[in-house]
Amino acid sequence: MRPRIVCPSADGGLARLFAEPALRDRLAALGEVVIADDVPDEATLVERVARADVVLLTTHLPDDALRAGAGRLRLVAFSGTGAESYVSLPLARELGVTVTNVVRYGDQAVAELTLGLLLAAARDLPAADRAVRAGRWTGWLGRELAGSTAAVVGFGGIGRAVARMLDALGMRVLVWDRTVDPAALAAVHGTPCTLREAFGADVVSLHLPLCAETRGIVTPELLDLLPAGSILVNSARGELVEPGALARRLARGDVRAALDVFDPEPLAADDPLLSVPGTVLSPHLGFRTPQALGRMAAGAVACVEAYLDGAPVNVVT
Structure with a gap:
């Protein structure tokens, strides 16, 4: 049959x-x-x-x-x-x-969205868009990415594509994963680092798969290592971050986050990520091309x- x-x-x-x-x-x-x-x-x-x-x-x-x-x-x-x-x-x-x-x-699609989220956060483009629509023509300082350090956490297909883009922008690329292919690392002029070193970078981009070993791998202790002015990008899985930890870190107002994934999805109307400062949010669009x-x-x-x-x-x- x-x-x-x-x-x-x-x-x-x-x-x-x-x-x-x-x-x-x-x-x-x-x-x-x-x-x-x-x-x-x-x-x-x-x-x-x-x-x-x-x-x-x-x-x-x-x-x-x-x-x-x-x-x-x-x-x-x-x-x-x-x-x-x-x-x-x-x-x-x-x-x-x-x-x-x-x-x-979806390697290329997610990598391109990751770059878009990073650029939007670096120049606060959502706020700029709202200002123009409201008739305000007031500029504010953003930041250039060239010359700064980006840590790619997770070096599979998406992480490698993102690392290539960051390298092309003129950023110094750090890479953390459980195993890292030396040839792929060399192709992006990358430098291996520890997980703690990664969270000391100017930009941290998460690209780990979700499994028992990675669930909640981003702890409050790691988030405390983020330097003032840094940007965390997550286009992988919301569950990589310990529940509530990112909102508490963002509430201090000295770092930014660009997020395409959440835990749970969709976000509840009272989720603190909707009200803390310094966020760029999109509704899990990474693979949607x-x-x-x-x-x-x-x-x-x-x-x-x-x-x-x-x-x-x-x-x-």
């Missing part, structure tokens, strides 16, 4: 890409295809997953839905990198369900093809 391949929710906007002819034809060659055109309630989501052999996942998968698929569901192909934030990997292993993800699809989303959807389909061909790729462990 041909497998039933289901994208159970249109949440996130990727379902429409799976429904486009090129990708739908590739999926149809593998089995029966059902692509949702709505965002279902949880009961309907559970029902749809229970009738699937393969799930193309674009949003959070509740444990109840994963359990409902037990015995039939074989593969959850997550359309992104941080699968552990959207599906319980321990439960999937317990139920014998393989989980795959898509990597490197047509090019990156296209690579993401195609990568998820490739994971389904490889799994059903008996040679799984990008299995999340």
Whole structure:
């Protein structure tokens, strides 16, 4: 019997890409295809997953839905990198369900947004925009980045792309990661550093994946090392920062932060990050370009093809 391949929710906007002819034809060659055109309630989501052999996942998968698929569901192909934030990997292993993800699809998109956030914070562009719209033509001092020091914390694909951009701006690049490729480091004229040294830089840009070892890795003690006038950029995961620690540090008013990710998302109306000084905020836009989303959807389909061909790729462990 041909497998039933289901994208159970249109949440996130990727379902429409799976429904486009090129990708739908590739999926149809593998089995029966059902692509949702709505965002279902949880009961309907559970029902749809229970009738699937393969799930193309674009949003959070509740444990109840994963359990409902037990015995039939074989593969959850997550359309992104941080699968552990959207599906319980321990439960999937317990139920014998393989989980795959898509990597490197958004390196350039996230790196470009990171640079945009940094430039916006360095010159306080959001405030400048508001001032012009309000009829105020009052300038204020920003800062040049060339000649200052930037620390890239996490040196995977996105971190390397950001480091190349910072090097091109004329910044001195420091790099911290658990392992650092010497050739990649040399390509950005980078210097390895300790994590404490990284937080002494003029700019700190976070690019670590979220896992047990990195959750809360940015502690109040590290944030206390940020020098006056420095900028922290986070386009990776909000959970990298210990809860509440960044808002407390920003409340002192001597450092800035440019953030595309938060914990939780979306921000609550009373979240202190909305009221502390020195912030530039965007709603998790890093990967949201047509090019990156296209690579993401195609990568998820490739994971389904490889799994059903008996040679799984990008299995999340």
